[in-house]
Amino acid sequence: MLSDNHMHTQYCPHGSDASMEEYVKAAIGKGLKELTFTEHAPLVIDDPTPENDSAMSREDVEAYINEGKELKEKYRDQVTINIGFEIDYIEGKEEETLEFLKKHSDLVPHSILSVHMIRLSSGEYFCIDYDKDAFLEKISEVGYDTLVSKYEDTLYKALSNPYGELTPKTIGHITLINKFEKAYDQIDTIDWVSVLEYIKEKGYQMDYNFAGLDKPYHEQTYPPEPLVKKAIDLAIPLRFGSDAHHPDEVGRYFERSLKK
Numbered sequence: 001m002l003s004d005n006h007m008h009t010q011y012c013p014h015g016s017d018a019s020m021e022e023y024v025k026a027a028i029g030k031g032l033k034e035l036t037f038t039e040h041a042p043l044v045i046d047d048p049t050p051e052n053d054s055a056m057s058r059e060d061v062e063a064y065i066n067e068g069k070e071l072k073e074k075y076r077d078q079v080t081i082n083i084g085f086e087i088d089y090i091e092g093k094e095e096e097t098l099e100f101l102k103k104h105s106d107l108v109p110h111s112i113l114s115v116h117m118i119r120l121s122s123g124e125y126f127c128i129d130y131d132k133d134a135f136l137e138k139i140s141e142v143g144y145d146t147l148v149s150k151y152e153d154t155l156y157k158a159l160s161n162p163y164g165e166l167t168p169k170t171i172g173h174i175t176l177i178n179k180f181e182k183a184y185d186q187i188d189t190i191d192w193v194s195v196l197e198y199i200k201e202k203g204y205q206m207d208y209n210f211a212g213l214d215k216p217y218h219e220q221t222y223p224p225e226p227l228v229k230k231a232i233d234l235a236i237p238l239r240f241g242s243d244a245h246h247p248d249e250v251g252r253y254f255e256r257s258l259k260k
């Protein structure tokens with residue numbers, strides 16, 4: 001496995017200050033032949049998290065792309081560098097997201113589409129992976145079943161080509177809803193095999209995301225191994241991702257992968 005296709009940068013406000021170049025050097029040091037920067041694209045809604053730190057700011061987009069392009073050139077003999085975004089699928093804001101994608105259509109092939117935000121019946125958006133206490137609080141407020149079924153519903157929408165030809169065709173960390181699963185008793189009711197079949201049917205690639213191994217209430221990849229095996233059986237293309245928010249995390253745990 002020689003390619004890390006889910007990496008963040010100093011433009012991410014919840015990441016580290018390490019420069020993009022440090023990520024490139026880390027990738028080369030690990031023997032990777034290819035890497036893809038997928039910074040969180042600016043949110044098209046007001047950030048619902050307490051620190052407002054979910055995504056890069058609009059003002060930084062150009063600098064991010066230019067820095068990526070310069071590094072691509074500088075390191076061309078050592079590693080292939082791609083530039084994309086991690087795009088949030090935000091229910092109800094498809095047009096605004098499409099506008100952004102139109103402006104950056106050349107980056108769409110290397111981008112990932114992820115669900116971090118779900119829209120609750122109150123109209124309020126909730127970030128599912130912000131922190132454990134916020135998640136537990138939301139369970140007690142709206143009920144676990146409501147949260148999970150809303151996530152499932154949102155994931156299916158993200159998988160239905162919501163932006164037509166400009167839809168990023170890699171789905172991010174599909175089981176992110178289970179990030180804090182060791183902190184509560186419920187077992188999720190999502191039929192994950194059906195989700196995988198839908199991924200296949202719609203022609204998406206899947207983010208095989210190793211960040212979950214470092215999450216104390218998860219300690220598994222996104223998705224977990226049995227589902228990765230099923231995805232391999234279904235011939236869903238896997239796209240390896242460390243989801244690094246620090247250079248030390250580049251290529252993390254790839255040696256444990258089920259697919260070489």
Ligand SMILES: [Zn+2]
Pocket residue numbers: 008012014040245
């Ligand atoms: Zn992030």
Ligand SMILES: [Zn+2]
Pocket residue numbers: 086114116172173
């Ligand atoms: Zn993500």
